[in-house]
Amino acid sequence: MEILRYDLVILGSGLAGLRAGIQAALTSKGKIRIAVLSKIHAMRSHSVAAEGGIAGVLYPEVTGDSFDVHAYDTIKGSDFLADQDAVELFVKLAPEELRFLDHLGVPWSRTPDGRIAQRLFGGMSIPRTAFAADKTGFFIMSTLYDNILRFDNVDIYHDHMATSFLMENGVFKGFTVLDLKEGTLKVFLAKAAIIASGGAARIYGFTTVSYAVTGDGAAMAYRAGIPVKDMEFMQFHPTGVVPAGVLITEAARGEGGYLINKDGERFMARYAPQRMEVAPRDIVARAIIREIMEGRGFIHEESGLGYVHLDLRHLGEEKINTRLPFIRELAKKLVNVDPVYEPIPVRPTAHYTMGGIHTDTYGHVMFDAKNYVPNLWAAGEAAAVSIHGANRLGSNSLAECSVYGRLTGEAAAKYALEASSSMLELSSSLEEAVKREEKRIFDELFKTETNAEDPYQIRGELWRTMDTYVYVFRDEKGLMEAGRIIRDLKNKYKRIRVDDRSRKYNMNLREAIELGNMLDVAEIVIVSALARTESRGAHYRLDYPKRDDVNWLKHTLAYYTPEGPRLDYIPVRITRWKPEERKY
Amino acid sequence: MSEKTSGAVSKLQLSTPEISLKTVSKLITLKVKRYDPDAGRYKLSIYRVSVSRFDTVLDALLKVVRDQDHTLSVRYSCRMGICGSCAMMINGVPRLACMTNAISLGEVIEIEPLKNFPPVKDLFVDMDQMFRKHRSVKPWLIRRDEEEQFTAKKEYLQKPEEVDAYRLFSTCIKCGACMAACPTVASNPDFLGPMVLAQAYRWSADSRDEGAHIRFDIVDNPNGVFGCHFAGACSAVCPKNSDPALAIQLLRKSILRGKR
Amino acid sequence: MAESSLQILIKRVSGWFVPIINIERLAYLLHRLTGLYLAIYLPLHIISTHNSLNPIAWAQEMILYGSPLVKIGEVILIFAIFFHGFNGIRLLLVEYFNVCLPKKMPSSLYIEKRLSLDNCQKTLLYLTFVLSIILTILGTLYLLGLLVLW
Numbered sequence: 001m002e003i004l005r006y007d008l009v010i011l012g013s014g015l016a017g018l019r020a021g022i023q024a025a026l027t028s029k030g031k032i033r034i035a036v037l038s039k040i041h042a043m044r045s046h047s048v049a050a051e052g053g054i055a056g057v058l059y060p061e062v063t064g065d066s067f068d069v070h071a072y073d074t075i076k077g078s079d080f081l082a083d084q085d086a087v088e089l090f091v092k093l094a095p096e097e098l099r100f101l102d103h104l105g106v107p108w109s110r111t112p113d114g115r116i117a118q119r120l121f122g123g124m125s126i127p128r129t130a131f132a133a134d135k136t137g138f139f140i141m142s143t144l145y146d147n148i149l150r151f152d153n154v155d156i157y158h159d160h161m162a163t164s165f166l167m168e169n170g171v172f173k174g175f176t177v178l179d180l181k182e183g184t185l186k187v188f189l190a191k192a193a194i195i196a197s198g199g200a201a202r203i204y205g206f207t208t209v210s211y212a213v214t215g216d217g218a219a220m221a222y223r224a225g226i227p228v229k230d231m232e233f234m235q236f237h238p239t240g241v242v243p244a245g246v247l248i249t250e251a252a253r254g255e256g257g258y259l260i261n262k263d264g265e266r267f268m269a270r271y272a273p274q275r276m277e278v279a280p281r282d283i284v285a286r287a288i289i290r291e292i293m294e295g296r297g298f299i300h301e302e303s304g305l306g307y308v309h310l311d312l313r314h315l316g317e318e319k320i321n322t323r324l325p326f327i328r329e330l331a332k333k334l335v336n337v338d339p340v341y342e343p344i345p346v347r348p349t350a351h352y353t354m355g356g357i358h359t360d361t362y363g364h365v366m367f368d369a370k371n372y373v374p375n376l377w378a379a380g381e382a383a384a385v386s387i388h389g390a391n392r393l394g395s396n397s398l399a400e401c402s403v404y405g406r407l408t409g410e411a412a413a414k415y416a417l418e419a420s421s422s423m424l425e426l427s428s429s430l431e432e433a434v435k436r437e438e439k440r441i442f443d444e445l446f447k448t449e450t451n452a453e454d455p456y457q458i459r460g461e462l463w464r465t466m467d468t469y470v471y472v473f474r475d476e477k478g479l480m481e482a483g484r485i486i487r488d489l490k491n492k493y494k495r496i497r498v499d500d501r502s503r504k505y506n507m508n509l510r511e512a513i514e515l516g517n518m519l520d521v522a523e524i525v526i527v528s529a530l531a532r533t534e535s536r537g538a539h540y541r542l543d544y545p546k547r548d549d550v551n552w553l554k555h556t557l558a559y560y561t562p563e564g565p566r567l568d569y570i571p572v573r574i575t576r577w578k579p580e581e582r583k584y
Numbered sequence: 585m586s587e588k589t590s591g592a593v594s595k596l597q598l599s600t601p602e603i604s605l606k607t608v609s610k611l612i613t614l615k616v617k618r619y620d621p622d623a624g625r626y627k628l629s630i631y632r633v634s635v636s637r638f639d640t641v642l643d644a645l646l647k648v649v650r651d652q653d654h655t656l657s658v659r660y661s662c663r664m665g666i667c668g669s670c671a672m673m674i675n676g677v678p679r680l681a682c683m684t685n686a687i688s689l690g691e692v693i694e695i696e697p698l699k700n701f702p703p704v705k706d707l708f709v710d711m712d713q714m715f716r717k718h719r720s721v722k723p724w725l726i727r728r729d730e731e732e733q734f735t736a737k738k739e740y741l742q743k744p745e746e747v748d749a750y751r752l753f754s755t756c757i758k759c760g761a762c763m764a765a766c767p768t769v770a771s772n773p774d775f776l777g778p779m780v781l782a783q784a785y786r787w788s789a790d791s792r793d794e795g796a797h798i799r800f801d802i803v804d805n806p807n808g809v810f811g812c813h814f815a816g817a818c819s820a821v822c823p824k825n826s827d828p829a830l831a832i833q834l835l836r837k838s839i840l841r842g843k844r
Numbered sequence: 845m846a847e848s849s850l851q852i853l854i855k856r857v858s859g860w861f862v863p864i865i866n867i868e869r870l871a872y873l874l875h876r877l878t879g880l881y882l883a884i885y886l887p888l889h890i891i892s893t894h895n896s897l898n899p900i901a902w903a904q905e906m907i908l909y910g911s912p913l914v915k916i917g918e919v920i921l922i923f924a925i926f927f928h929g930f931n932g933i934r935l936l937l938v939e940y941f942n943v944c945l946p947k948k949m950p951s952s953l954y955i956e957k958r959l960s961l962d963n964c965q966k967t968l969l970y971l972t973f974v975l976s977i978i979l980t981i982l983g984t985l986y987l988l989g990l991l992v993l994w
Contacts, residue, residue: 026734040659041711043758044667058739099736105725105790107751114741133953138666139754146783147724158712181704210662243638246664302608302636318952325954330664333683335638456650499654504621504705507649507657676863700859748949755953767872770859813875814939816868819958830945830960837942 001434002186005424006155007032007416009175009190011162011217013042015050015137015398016380017196018144019405022104024413025151032416034154035188037177039161039212039510043145046198046210047401050137051249051326053129054101054398056094058116065126067091072577074396077123077280078389079537079547080579081230081555081572086361086385088575090403097402098130106143107132120254123280123393123584134249134326137398159505160186162197162216163513164437165224166430170367172376173423173430176437180510183503185438189426191419192375192412195221195365196405199353199381200521201234204470205463206305207350208240208247217382219517221357222524226365226373227557227568229384231355231521232528233538235392236472238284239310240349243303244334248327248346250394252312253277255323259288260309260343261296267308272584279584282391282538285348289472292347300345309343316340348472354392354538355528356384358557363408368557369570375415375423377408386555389572390537445498445512452497455512458489462515462522465489470526475542479530486526487564490519524558527565532556549579609636610687614644616656617696619703626703629653635686641693642670642681657706665823668759671698672707678764680823699764714763717776721784721802726795746791753786753831755824762818762828768811775811776803778818782831788838800839809836867969868961875931878924885921915987922983927976934968944968 008024010017013036021036028034036042057065070091075082098116102108108116109131121129132139148154159180166173166187174189200215201207218228238259239248253259259277261267271287272279291297292306299306312320312327317340320328324339331337331344357378359365363385365376380401387400426434469482493516500508534548535541553572558565614631631648639647642660649656658681660670665683672681673696675689686693701709727733762778763769769777776784784803788796803809812832819829860873895901908914937943944965985991 040661040667040669044661044669046662046667048666048757049662049664096736099739100734102739102792103725103727103733103736105787105792107747107754107790108742110742110744110747112744114743116739133751135666135755135953138757142754142756146787149719150722150724158715181710210664210667212661244663302638321952321954325952326666328954333665333685334640454654456654460650500657502622502655502705505657505659505708508654673863677865678863699863744951745948748951751953752949752955765863765865765869767860767869771856813872814868814935815872816961817863817865819960820866820869822958825955825958827955827958827960830958833939833942833945833960836939837945840940 001438002184003189003426004035004186005189006035007191007419008034008193008412009188010034010036010194010196011175012045012196012198012380012382013038013145013156014045014047014196014198014380015141015144015401016382016405017045017194018042018141018148019402020194020196020379020409020412021148021154022144022151023406023409025148025154027410027413028153028417030151030153032153032413034151035157035190036148036154037157037160037162037175037188039159039180039216041158042156043141045141046213047141048138049208049210049247050398051134051247052251052254053119053121053131053136053395054098054140054402055121055124055129055393055395056098056399057091057128058095058098058118058130063118063126063128065128069126070094070124070128073124074387074393075389075577076582077391077393078387079391079582080549080553080577081386081389081536083361083386083573084575084577085573086387089361090387090400093403093406094399097399097406100406101140101143101402104143104147106139109133119251120278121394122250122253122278122284123275124395129254129395131251134251134324140398140402161510161513162220163441165220166433167224168427168430170371170373172373176434178441178510178513180505183506185434185441187426187434189424191423192416193377194408194412195357195376195378195382196380197382199356200518201350201353203462203518203522203525204234204350204466205460206240206245206347206467208237208245209351214514214518215353215521216514216517217378218353218356219520221365221378222520222558222560225560226367227358227559228524229355229358229555229557230386230390230528231353231524231558232532232556233354233390234350234470234525235281235352235354235538236285236348237351238281238288238348239344239346240351241331241335242300242305242307242345242347245349246330246334247349247351248310248330248344249324250281252310252324252327255319256315258311258314259284260311261291262298263296267291267296275584280391280393282540283584285472285538286540288346288348298345305347307345307347310346311343312339313341313343350466352392352397353381354384354386354388354390356382359383359385361385362411363404364411368568375412375419377412379404379408390539441509441513445496445509451495453492453495455493455496455498455508455515458492458496459511459515459518461485461489462518466522470529473540473542474529476530479526483523483526483530486519486523490523493519524565528556528558528567531567547582553579609634612644612686612690613692614648615692615694616645616707617694618656618706619697621705629656637687639686640682641674641684641686641689641695644686644693645681645695657708659708666757668757671759671761671764671823672696673699673764678761678821680759680761683823698760700766700769701760701764709760711760713773714758714760714777714779717780718758718783721776721780721799722795723783723787725787725790725793726798727792728794740792742791749791750786750789753782753789753826753828756782756786756826756828757824759823761821761823765817765821767815767817768813772807772811774807776808778812778828778832781809781812781835782826782828785831785835785838789834796838803835804839809839812836866961871931871969871972874927875935878928881920881924882928885924918987919980919984923976923980926979926983927972930972930975934972937968938965
């Protein structure tokens with residue numbers, strides 16, 4: 001068994017992971033060895049699919065913007081569940097990130113005089129979303145990957161999938177990692193680590209995210225005794241194309257697109273008369289589903305999904321080609337619709353995980369309200385600081401990834417510079433844990449049983465359940481049914497069989513491991529959603545439709561027990577903005 | 585209240601696209617040439633699968649994996665043509681499986697792993713050498729004052745026309761399709777390849793960059809830009825229309841005319 | 845399993861042939877093949893004309909050159925000369941003199957044609973093929989004695 005020792009290991013090579021790697025390399029000035037692990041090729045992380053933009057108060061003197069306005073927009077957008085001290089830190093650091101990314105070479109779209117262009121986005125009262133055509137996430141990812149290659153002390157491991165955390169006495173020790181190319185288990189021991197493994201929206205079948213976004217980091221942290229926070233808040237992006245589920249960026253609405261129902265009306269006038277289509281995502285998503293539920297939506301003949309129209313025809317071909325070229329290409333290739341001449345069929349799609357690993361204001365992972373894991377950080381969608389609270393505003397996620405990539409990279413590098421090498425010893429209890437993990441993967445998952453379950457059937461069942469019962473509108477009966485099905489699936493999962501016996505690039509094995517993580521995450525989502533008897537942000541209960549600040553102004557923490565998640569609660573940190581009614 | 589609403593919830597938030605109510609579908613044949621690492625050679629697997637009019641080749645392959653053969657290994661991730669994982673030879677042409685419509689290709693689709701890369705298993709190929717070549721041309725923003733670059737007090741100004749000069753080539757998703765199509769890559773393993781040369785140009789043409797002469801020295805040899813003899817196949821197959829052949833011509837022009 | 849040098853050579857050369865996706869790649873392949881053909885022909889030609897000093901060897905050669913195989917080889921030679929020449933001029937114009945490069949890079953990322961291929965370069969390419977084929981036909985007719993030049 002190969003044992004690799006590094007000063008800092010970063011799990012995940014998305015925006016947050018690569019930004020952390022670059023910051024750690026800069027902070028340490030080449031003195032520490034850093035490893036970046038990705039279960040696919042490092043430059044193909046799902047951050048590349050982000051389209052709309054990244055927010056930051058760049059030119060306050062020109063637009064009349066200020067940190068306070070950005071903070072207020074974010075906090076109001078989060079339905080007042082965001083921790084306000086973290087939001088204040090975040091908005092102060094976001095513009096520095098935009099400049100830093102520019103210095104790395106991101107091809108921002110520019111104003112005629114050469115400054116970075118900014119546009120309006122959902123829930124933002126002033127245009128502060130910088131963008132690079134409509135592939136902002138892709139250009140930033142590509143630039144970060146290209147730039148991380150310049151550091152000799154950063155090793156990038158493609159096709160390496162972490163399967164568990166190794167912890168000892170509350171201190172993080174390392175990862176057990178499956179080398180997918182060779183099919184062997186390796187151990188990565190580290191003085192410090194950053195979890196940047198992304199969200200978990202793939203627990204749904206109809207989703208904008210790639211097949212790799214399975215919540216591995218959150219599930220592994222959960223099983224290692226670290227709490228995951230606010231998992232019931234899953235964001236549904238209003239405009240996912242039907243039937244593929246692929247994302248149509250919010251910028252389409254930011255540039256002036258209309259949402260039209262079957263009667264040809266811009267129905268957002270009835271739900272958010274001031275902001276119309278550029279209201280926050282949870283409000284628009286609920287509006288669309290309401291329209292479909294009340295019979296004013298279209299029905300897609302092949303998949304049976306209800307949808308409404310996103311109309312961009314009035315924007316004109318030139319504006320679409322300059323500002324939204326990727327949308328045009330996707331609509332034409334995937335659903336044979338040219339947005340210059342026809343409206344695009346869209347429907348709310350599972351998109352972003354507001355919840356994640358519990359951290360403090362600076363991205364440092366915590367066991368509860370007071371105790372830290374001394375050498376573990378989390379950044380990006382995998383973490384819940386929480387900046388986004390119950391609902392995320394568009395273009396805040398790329399900013400969060402970059403800001404927290406920087407903060408955690410710096411903090412982890414400083415820790416690793418001072419930590420002693422004795423941390424990298426493989427004690428006998430750790431060896432035991434590694435052997436157990438090896439047995440779990442290679443003996444138990446490869447087990448041959450006559451009436452074994454098919455992991456793909458289980459996955460299909462999971463997707464159907466989540467899409468039906470844990471979608472935009474939830475209620476007690478549906479959630480209880482979903483919980484029963486998931487527990488049943490978890491029992492079935494113990495008896496699955498992996499058909500592919502080869503070692504190299506065994507996708508069957510990889511997907512079986514991911515399925516285990518997805519089932520854990522789904523269970524946490526359902527249990528948390530069932531417990532929260534109010535509606536806030538993206539979590540809407542038909543049986544409890546009002547927001548309840550008296551009882552529920554708190555974060556949900558879910559801890560692992562063999563019988564299922566145990567829930568605990570910690571208060572939201574309020575500094576200057578008192579919770580108020582959320583109207584747009 | 586619960587009875588009515590939960591019925592509403594489950595009835596109206598209908599099923600995922602996996603359950604189709606009324607699909608125009610067709611039965612097609614996939615002939616997949618897979619590499620067997622234990623035997624050290626290729627084997628042919630033939631599958632019949634039903635596809636709807638919107639299904640892509642990747643959808644068809646994933647249906648095969650799910651319903652017929654769990655051992656078929658395919659590299660894929662985003663299924664929207666932006667990550668570059670699923671490049672493979674489809675009917676002899678290197679394409680992204682997730683952006684290629686299946687029904688429009690006819691009754692039989694022949695699928696092979698991406699050419700000019702060493703195969704590892706089934707449709708997986710080893711792209712390490714391409715990544716190494718990419719790193720060797722220093723594909724990052726080179727500034728003389730690195731201290732200033734990384735402390736970033738003010739953004740660099742760049743006019744829209746200056747962005748246009750290189751932005752087309754920065755849309756490259758590093759899928760490897762151009763490397764599979766290029767005949768020079770096929771016959772000369774040391775040739776840097778269209779993707780790498782296009783990226784060398786992308787960074788050299790960026791008005792914020794100050795290291796073009798360094799990269800020109802790296803590519804100015806028969807294994808660099810002068811190994812290209814304009815077969816143009818790279819630009820013909822690029823799934824993002826990123827036009828690497830144009831980048832190589834512009835790179836050659838810059839080197840020959842002594843720009844920067 | 846290590847491959848022999850011959851196997852490697854065959855694999856490398858076969859990379860020129862498949863896949864032929866666009867016409868420029870076909871021109872690339874023909875340019876290499878005609879170039880190889882000319883490179884083999886030229887030393888043979890020099891050796892052959894050297895034999896004109898020896899009447900007996902010359903007479904033997906003339907008989908050899910009467911065979912149909914050699915005649916076909918001569919037709920291919922005509923095509924090789926013209927194609928390699930015209931394509932060479934085209935490559936010189938496009939690659940060195942940059943005649944067909946776009947004047948301005950597009951400001952929109954919605955791209956429907958390839959700037960390097962779908963421009964005056966295509967015209968030059970068609971011209972190369974057409975001229976080569978026409979002149980080959982004329983040359984063959986001349987060889988067969990069906991065409992008199994002056």
